[in-house]
Amino acid sequence: MQKDTASQLSKTTVALHWIVGLTMIGLLAAGQAMEMFEIYALYPIHKALGFLIFFVIVARVAWRIKNGWPTPVSQYQRHEQVLSKIVHWALIIGTLLMPISGFLMSALGGYGVDVFGWEVVAMNPDPENPGKVIAHNGEIAGAAHSAHGLIGKIMMGAVALHIAGALKHHVVDKDGTLRRMLGKAV
Ligand code: HEM
Ligand code: HEM
Numbered sequence: 001m002q003k004d005t006a007s008q009l010s011k012t013t014v015a016l017h018w019i020v021g022l023t024m025i026g027l028l029a030a031g032q033a034m035e036m037f038e039i040y041a042l043y044p045i046h047k048a049l050g051f052l053i054f055f056v057i058v059a060r061v062a063w064r065i066k067n068g069w070p071t072p073v074s075q076y077q078r079h080e081q082v083l084s085k086i087v088h089w090a091l092i093i094g095t096l097l098m099p100i101s102g103f104l105m106s107a108l109g110g111y112g113v114d115v116f117g118w119e120v121v122a123m124n125p126d127p128e129n130p131g132k133v134i135a136h137n138g139e140i141a142g143a144a145h146s147a148h149g150l151i152g153k154i155m156m157g158a159v160a161l162h163i164a165g166a167l168k169h170h171v172v173d174k175d176g177t178l179r180r181m182l183g184k185a186v
Contacts, residue, residue: 054099094155101148109141
């Protein structure tokens with residue numbers, strides 16, 4: 001498979017970045033809307049897409065480990081290099097932790113996980129309380145719920161910094177960082 005070079009990123013890196021990145025932005029926004037406005041219609045699609053994207057995320061992490069991180073397009077100041085490293089690590093670790101915590105909260109909370117009609121984990125209804133569920137492990141489900149909320153907030157901050165950084169490269173530095181992630185040779 002083609003590898004990344006300093007002047008051009010491989011099709012694999014570009015495709016995985018945008019499939020995972022845009023899906024994560026959608027899921028962060030949907031999750032936030034679900035919590036703030038109690039939009040229950042979004043829950044099944046959020047859970048199903050979050051479950052499915054996990055497999056692409058694992059492929060992406062494996063590709064990063066095998067291929068290494070892309071080398072910067074040009075020389076930047078030390079603090080910029082450190083900040084971008086921290087943000088890239090936060091983003092890649094966050095992409096792993098969000099689906100795992102979401103899955104654990106729903107599965108162990110008794111709500112189940114259904115992926116477009118494929119019942120991955122069955123719901124555990126409470127026979128004495130119609131419409132309610134019984135948790136398999138309320139403690140772990142509760143911790144996973146808190147983690148999902150907290151890591152979600154951290155990711156939103158990291159994504160905002162990341163997009164600001166990409167725009168700074170493009171508009172202020174006028175370098176090829178963004179164009180390279182769009183598949184162009186720089
Ligand atoms: C893959 C990436 C995912 C992202 C980026 C994501 C993001 C979010 C965010 C930001 C929230 C709002 C949390 C808060 O404000 O407290 C949320 C809520 C939620 N997420 Fe996810 N999520 C993902 C995957 C999943 C998965 C795989 C599941 C379950 C299978 C799931 C189930 C839920 C549920 C049930 C809620 C609502 C919790 C509540 O109403 O209290 N999420 N998600
Ligand atoms: C509109 C939104 C986005 C833009 C414009 C954007 C832009 C970029 C650019 C230009 C790079 C290359 C940086 C370099 O050459 O050092 C990059 C890398 C990266 N981006 Fe994004 N990005 C976006 C969304 C996201 C999101 C939501 C995530 C996280 C889920 C993400 C995760 C990463 C990671 C981990 C890298 C390091 C290289 C890699 O693993 O592919 N990006 N991004």
